[in-house]
Amino acid sequence: MALFSRIKDGLRRTRDKLSSMFGLKRKLDDDVIEEMEELLYTADIGTDYAEQLFDKARDAYENKELEDTDQLKDFLKDQMKEALRTMDTAVNIAPQPPTVILIVGVNGSGKTTSIAKLAKRFLDDDNKVLLGACDTFRAAAVDQLQIWAERLDVDIVKHQPGSDPAAVAYDATEAAVSRGMDALIIDTAGRLHTKEPLMRELDKIVRVIKKKLPDAPHETLIVLDATTGQNALNQAKTFKDVVGLDGVILAKLDGTAKGGMVLPIYTQLNLPVKFIGLGEKMEDLEPFDGDAFVEALFEE
DSSP states (O other), rough: OHHHHHHHTTTTHHHHHHHHHHOOOOOOHHHHHHHHHHHHHHSSSSSHHHHHHHHHHHHHHHHHSSSSSHHHOOOHHHHHHHHHTTTOOOOOOOSSSSEEEEEEEOOSHHHHHHHHHHHHHHHTOOOOOEEEETHHHHTHHHHHHHHHHHHHTOOOOOOOOTOOHHHHHHHHHHHHHTTSEEEEEEEOOOOOSSSHHHHHHHHHHHHHHHHHHHTTSSEEEEEEETTHHHHHHHHHHHHHHHHHOEEEEEEOOTTOGGGGHHHHHHHHHHEEEEEESSSSSSOOOOOOOHHHHHHHHOOO
């Protein structure tokens, strides 16, 4: 129940918009349908998905299956839940350790903190975890990851600032194998000035990892800042084109978040949200639950 309350609070911005649609029970007519359709477009769930939803809702209304706003609310909830239930939120674990998880995302998205939270989840399941500091272009990024490694009491592989990120990735993978680690979580640079340098860098990192572990990385996750809405969706598109992605960690899901973006991320990009970040503590990372998410969106 406490977790549901935190998700509900994190979705407050989107929920308030939806609540303005359904605060009072109203009989449906063409004007009400149009009004609600316009409001749904502003509810952070993406115009494309909002249009799909209301095409279905309008058909149901015209077929006399929906008569009032309460029925419309239940209809929209059911449609959203049905869409999210096809989402595979499981993390791919290597048949033989170590499981290598590559973390990407722009600077400032909450990437380093999310890595620490993910490491904590592995540690809580009695796994041995190693961190790889491949964001070598920002000394602050390496320093921050080092601080988290010390707090978690895990090892970290790092080089001097400005070093070749792929060399760090290779050394980290080799260390994970030789030290019998269960999981290796690799941080990467978050520059998005142009696609080409980023593509070359990430491609090189993946290639050197595969030299040691041909089936790695087993998961490539992007960290998205939930407060940035459409911008985060664009970031996901870019990184998916550049490196390929297996899923999303949605960070900074607090009261300012545009949490409805989960739906276009999945429906437009086919990217499952695997974890949501609900705070700054290491414990504040939770597996994504589609039904709970939709209930929290509409809870008044």
